[in-house]
Amino acid sequence: MDFKLLPYITCPCHRETPLRVEQIGRVVDGAIETGRLRCSHCATSYPIVDGILDLLGRQWPGSIAQFVNVLPLAAWAYERTWRPLALSILSGEQFPLERELTLITELAGVERGGLMIDVGCSNGLYARALEQARRRSGVDGFVVGIDLSLPMLQEARQRARRAGLHINFIRASAQALPFASGTASVLVMGGSLNEIGDIPAALAEWRRLLAPRGRGVMMSLAAASGQLGRTFQQALGSGGLQFPTLDELNQYVAQAGLQLRAQWQYGIVVFSVVQ
Numbered sequence: 001m002d003f004k005l006l007p008y009i010t011c012p013c014h015r016e017t018p019l020r021v022e023q024i025g026r027v028v029d030g031a032i033e034t035g036r037l038r039c040s041h042c043a044t045s046y047p048i049v050d051g052i053l054d055l056l057g058r059q060w061p062g063s064i065a066q067f068v069n070v071l072p073l074a075a076w077a078y079e080r081t082w083r084p085l086a087l088s089i090l091s092g093e094q095f096p097l098e099r100e101l102t103l104i105t106e107l108a109g110v111e112r113g114g115l116m117i118d119v120g121c122s123n124g125l126y127a128r129a130l131e132q133a134r135r136r137s138g139v140d141g142f143v144v145g146i147d148l149s150l151p152m153l154q155e156a157r158q159r160a161r162r163a164g165l166h167i168n169f170i171r172a173s174a175q176a177l178p179f180a181s182g183t184a185s186v187l188v189m190g191g192s193l194n195e196i197g198d199i200p201a202a203l204a205e206w207r208r209l210l211a212p213r214g215r216g217v218m219m220s221l222a223a224a225s226g227q228l229g230r231t232f233q234q235a236l237g238s239g240g241l242q243f244p245t246l247d248e249l250n251q252y253v254a255q256a257g258l259q260l261r262a263q264w265q266y267g268i269v270v271f272s273v274v275q
């Protein structure tokens with residue numbers, strides 16, 4: 001956990017109260033590897049272990065989909081197996097990762113720098129793309145990856161380190177992002193909306209966090225149009241996955257007080273830019 005990021009991190013229960021350093025164990029390359037942060041409002045203390053700040057403690061996954069993501073095997077396999085193929089399969093056209101990541105970083109406007117957050121980051125694919133783009137453009141800023149699953153965050157951290165990228169990872173809920181209002185210049189989310197649980201609460205957090213010129217970019221999966229696809233999605237629904245139609249998605253966006261700036265659909269894959 002980067003010392004320079006600390007002023008931005010707030011208590012998930014008192015989201016305008018910055019966390020203070022309670023204890024520092026090990027420091028490596030100017031970042032806290034082990035230690036504790038504390039909320040001055042409610043006195044809750046949160047551990048940093050292996051560089052990852054854990055704001056959730058013993059919180060259990062709320063659905064089968066979220067449970068699968070805390071399995072170490074799922075975390076290990078995610079970017080090694082499914083992720084590189086996902087968009088080509090789901091869009092029905094050639095959609096390699098390079099195309100997706102270029103789209104995400106260009107739409108996000110990384111060259112503005114500042115606090116950039118990958119919500120539901122899994123293995124940190126978008127977070128790494130944001131940090132690489134930030135470096136190329138030479139602006140100041142921080143990239144933070146947020147996820148419920150500790151194994152996903154551990155894998156994300158290893159991947160970022162192997163790539164020589166400095167990214168901070170926090171175990172937190174998309175419905176209680178640990179940052180003060182109006183502090184994020186970029187929010188991204190790749191596929192997580194479909195399994196995030198309470199979508200209105202998660203999008204309300206985007207509205208709260210986005211700075212006046214901030215931008216949110218989301219890749220999500222829409223309801224299938226064919227009967228077979230719809231039946232499959234309904235079956236996945238019992239595991240906690242949701243597939244809103246485009247209209248429903250856009251209603252969620254509007255109800256959260258966000259403005260939809262642009263949207264593209266390829267098969268069931270939807271890219272949305274919000275402010």
Ligand SMILES: C[S@@+](CC[C@H](N)C(=O)[O-])C[C@H]1O[C@@H](n2cnc3c(N)ncnc32)[C@H](O)[C@@H]1O
Binds near residue numbers: 189
């Ligand atoms: C589809 S994967 C995300 C993939 C990743 N964004 C990518 O582009 O490779 C969904 C991730 O969201 C996380 N997740 C699910 N519900 C969440 C919530 N309420 N808050 C934070 N993370 C959540 C899961 O643990 C999982 O790692």
